[in-house]
Amino acid sequence: MSLRHGLLDLLAGEPMSGYDLSRYFAVSMGNVWPAQHSQIYPELARLTAEGLITQTGEGPRGRKIYQTTPQGIEALRAWMRDSKPDYQVRYEALLRIFCLWVLPTDEALAYLARDRKEYARHLEEMEQAIAEKDWGAHTTTRAARLTIEFGRRFYTNLVEWIDWATEQVAAGTLQPGGPLPSVTGG
Amino acid sequence: MSLRHGLLDLLAGEPMSGYDLSRYFAVSMGNVWPAQHSQIYPELARLTAEGLITQTGEGPRGRKIYQTTPQGIEALRAWMRDSKPDYQVRYEALLRIFCLWVLPTDEALAYLARDRKEYARHLEEMEQAIAEKDWGAHTTTRAARLTIEFGRRFYTNLVEWIDWATEQVAAGTLQPGGPLPSVTGG
DNA sequence: CTATACATGTAACAAGTTACATGATTAA
DNA sequence: TTAATCATGTAACTTGTTACATGTATAG
Numbered sequence: 001m002s003l004r005h006g007l008l009d010l011l012a013g014e015p016m017s018g019y020d021l022s023r024y025f026a027v028s029m030g031n032v033w034p035a036q037h038s039q040i041y042p043e044l045a046r047l048t049a050e051g052l053i054t055q056t057g058e059g060p061r062g063r064k065i066y067q068t069t070p071q072g073i074e075a076l077r078a079w080m081r082d083s084k085p086d087y088q089v090r091y092e093a094l095l096r097i098f099c100l101w102v103l104p105t106d107e108a109l110a111y112l113a114r115d116r117k118e119y120a121r122h123l124e125e126m127e128q129a130i131a132e133k134d135w136g137a138h139t140t141t142r143a144a145r146l147t148i149e150f151g152r153r154f155y156t157n158l159v160e161w162i163d164w165a166t167e168q169v170a171a172g173t174l175q176p177g178g179p180l181p182s183v184t185g186g
Numbered sequence: 187m188s189l190r191h192g193l194l195d196l197l198a199g200e201p202m203s204g205y206d207l208s209r210y211f212a213v214s215m216g217n218v219w220p221a222q223h224s225q226i227y228p229e230l231a232r233l234t235a236e237g238l239i240t241q242t243g244e245g246p247r248g249r250k251i252y253q254t255t256p257q258g259i260e261a262l263r264a265w266m267r268d269s270k271p272d273y274q275v276r277y278e279a280l281l282r283i284f285c286l287w288v289l290p291t292d293e294a295l296a297y298l299a300r301d302r303k304e305y306a307r308h309l310e311e312m313e314q315a316i317a318e319k320d321w322g323a324h325t326t327t328r329a330a331r332l333t334i335e336f337g338r339r340f341y342t343n344l345v346e347w348i349d350w351a352t353e354q355v356a357a358g359t360l361q362p363g364g365p366l367p368s369v370t371g372g
Numbered sequence: 373c374t375a376t377a378c379a380t381g382t383a384a385c386a387a388g389t390t391a392c393a394t395g396a397t398t399a400a
Numbered sequence: 401t402t403a404a405t406c407a408t409g410t411a412a413c414t415t416g417t418t419a420c421a422t423g424t425a426t427a428g
Contacts, residue, residue: 002281019408038411055194080282087278092218135367173332181335181358228382
């Protein structure tokens with residue numbers, strides 16, 4: 001049920017096509033709920049059939065522009081009010097850190113360096129998004145700004161954490177008999 | 187493929203049953219990769235068939251104790267070396283913040299207060315886990331400690347962020363024409 | 373003796389991914 | 401004219417969730 005509510009939210013702020021939406025699900029909203037176009041198009045058809053969105057225009061190459069209907073907004077509100085949030089996080093890249101002990105120290109360090117690059121890239125993306133977009137335009141974008149701010153802090157945090165982890169691994173934490181990971185350093 | 191590697195990791199550190207594993211996937215490892223017992227038991231059967239784990243003991247009530255085999259560890263190593271991490275995060279509770287604009291300010295504030303309680307609870311759990319467990323015992327637990335440390339920082343960050351978000355919403359950010367979310371305050 | 377926690381499994385369904393399939397427009 | 405990007409869709413498969421189903425040991 002998450003995908004459809006993400007779609008209802010985006011189409012309530014700005015009318016757009018499935019193609020546009022799939023780009024949103026690859027960046028901003030995709031930072032907390034990724035989705036492929038193969039999942040988006042059938043969902044748009046379902047939402048249209050249920051009257052929660054409507055096609056309000058078209059463009060070149062068969063492009064179809066959708067918008068959330070008042071019933072769609074009401075459905076979104078009902079979801080926010082009547083269903084409990086799912087607080088579970090799914091993050092494969094972090095699961096892998098559990099398994100880092102299978103690699104020798106040099107490979108583990110290279111592994112963390114690659115991760116760091118990725119996180120730094122995400123952080124840059126977030127900062128750019130914050131700087132570029134007009135977040136005051138609608139209530140939808142102001143709410144989005146709250147989540148984006150979390151994203152910025154999240155990636156800042158990840159970079160700091162991975163620098164700490166790198167120090168620990170460099171100090172030999174992953175070696176049998178090596179020192180324990182320590183937060184206070186040393 | 188993530189679940190099986192999580193299982194291989196846990197069963198390499200300490201021999202245990204499917205029941206024990208399902209508890210790990212509800213807490214520590216479950217913080218980055220949740221899984222239900224209904225997914226774990228069939229996977230244990232598959233891993234056994236492939237020789238990546240073996241049953242090394244049994245207990246009361248049909249309890250079966252498994253352990254990762256050398257081939258299993260090699261499979262885990264191959265996964266870490268030869269496949270790219272998936273950096274996508276899935277977090278429904280954060281997706282919902284995108285939709286916070288559908289609620290009037292008072293309800294939005296109540297919504298954030300509930301979230302805060304949840305994050306504070308997770309943070310406490312993390313801190314307790316860090317304090318209680320012997321993280322130096324094996325290389326597996328030392329790697330786990332790296333991830334747990336991320337968890338601690340993650341939930342600290344969430345609590346700080348939600349306090350910020352609460353201020354913004356209280357200031358009227360979600361009202362049409364209200365002020366923009368601002369990081370520097372005011 | 374009864375409730376709770378331990379313990380393992382399967383079945384039906386829902387959600388998500390990867391690959392396939394096709395075609396239009398635009399810029400070099 | 402040709403490559404890249406835009407644009408929409410479906411099919412096959414994998415993964416994950418919820419519900420069903422059963423039985424054992426332990427503590428009060």
